[in-house]
Amino acid sequence: MSLATTRPGTLPPDAERTLRAAHDALENPSLAARLASAAGMPVEALRARLPAGLQGAVDAAVRTALSTAMTAALRSGPAITPLPVSSRWFHRGLAAASGAMGGAFGLPGTMVELPVSTAILLRQIAAVGAEQGEDLSAPDAAAECLKVFALGGTSASDDAAESGYFAVRLALAEALKGSVGHVVVPRFIATVAARFGGTVGLKVAAQAAPVLGAAAGAAVNLAFLSHFHGIAQAHFGLRRLERDYGAARVREAWDAIAATRDVPFLPG
Numbered sequence: 001m002s003l004a005t006t007r008p009g010t011l012p013p014d015a016e017r018t019l020r021a022a023h024d025a026l027e028n029p030s031l032a033a034r035l036a037s038a039a040g041m042p043v044e045a046l047r048a049r050l051p052a053g054l055q056g057a058v059d060a061a062v063r064t065a066l067s068t069a070m071t072a073a074l075r076s077g078p079a080i081t082p083l084p085v086s087s088r089w090f091h092r093g094l095a096a097a098s099g100a101m102g103g104a105f106g107l108p109g110t111m112v113e114l115p116v117s118t119a120i121l122l123r124q125i126a127a128v129g130a131e132q133g134e135d136l137s138a139p140d141a142a143a144e145c146l147k148v149f150a151l152g153g154t155s156a157s158d159d160a161a162e163s164g165y166f167a168v169r170l171a172l173a174e175a176l177k178g179s180v181g182h183v184v185v186p187r188f189i190a191t192v193a194a195r196f197g198g199t200v201g202l203k204v205a206a207q208a209a210p211v212l213g214a215a216a217g218a219a220v221n222l223a224f225l226s227h228f229h230g231i232a233q234a235h236f237g238l239r240r241l242e243r244d245y246g247a248a249r250v251r252e253a254w255d256a257i258a259a260t261r262d263v264p265f266l267p268g
Contacts, residue, residue: 010253011245018237019250023257025234026165031152034223035202043202050205055197058204061114062197066146066189069119110207114200117221122146124225125232132236133243144239145232146192147172152231153195166251168195199224 011019036043050058125145130136134144150172151165175191206220241250 010249010256011241015241015245016253019241019253020257022234022238023165023254023261025230026151026238027258027261031199031223031227032202034227035199035206035220037223046202046205050201054204055201057111058201059193059197061111062118062200063189063193065115065118066149066193066196069115069122110204114204117224120221121149121224121228124229128229128232129236132233132240134236134239143172143176143188144236146188148228148232148235149196150192151195151235152228153197153199166254 010016032043036046041049122145125148126136126141129141129145134141147169151168172188172191175188176185178185178187203220203224238250
């Protein structure tokens with residue numbers, strides 16, 4: 001078998017290219033590195049900058065933001081509110097302005113701004129889902145959009161066996177049991193928040209200093225937006241392939257791609 005392709009006949013070439021791009025995005029999230037670059041300091045320095053004891057408040061703020069922002073994001077979705085410019089640039093402008101305003105007031109401003117920036121991110125995620133054929137009026141639309149935050153974040157308890165795309169997706173499906181319609185259960189919100197909260201902590205740290213935090217806030221929000229746009233494209237693109245070719249066939253092709261990534265380099 002060639003290392004350049006999956007097993008012949010698994011998926012058509014265009015679908016396989018989409019799947020390979022999704023695999024690269026979903027199995028190699030890089031948000032922490034982007035945030036460090038945007039803030040101009042190493043990840044370790046960002047973590048050290050977060051005031052002691054604040055992570056609990058950040059976690060609570062993340063859960064609240066996730067719980068309240070989804071309805072607003074879907075209600076103002078692209079199909080309902082036409083945009084004067086492209087969706088990507090519209091959300092970039094909103095994210096930069098929101099981050100700058102929050103960062104200008106340091107830590108208090110950032111905590112107030114967090115639900116706003118989360119809603120902007122969710123609106124972009126919903127727009128990407130619609131572009132990939134998702135029905136935003138479906139009962140599971142809200143949950144699928146929220147899942148993108150978990151897929152693009154990390155948890156302190158992650159290890160190689162538990163943090164892969166399908167492992168996280170399975171854990172989210174388990175946490176979602178008991179949801180009715182667009183109303184998701186608190187356990188699901190908590191599961192998403194646990195993975196999203198760590199990177200939000202880095203955002204808070206980057207924007208903690210007033211005035212200086214304004215520039216960092218805009219840059220960090222744009223890094224968030226770019227990262228979760230890519231994760232949303234990968235996740236919803238994969239779901240589109242599953243609708244077109246079946247989940248089992250897509251998973252077989254995914255595993256074949258993973259196997260080629262795991263082959264060690266042997267010098268000649």
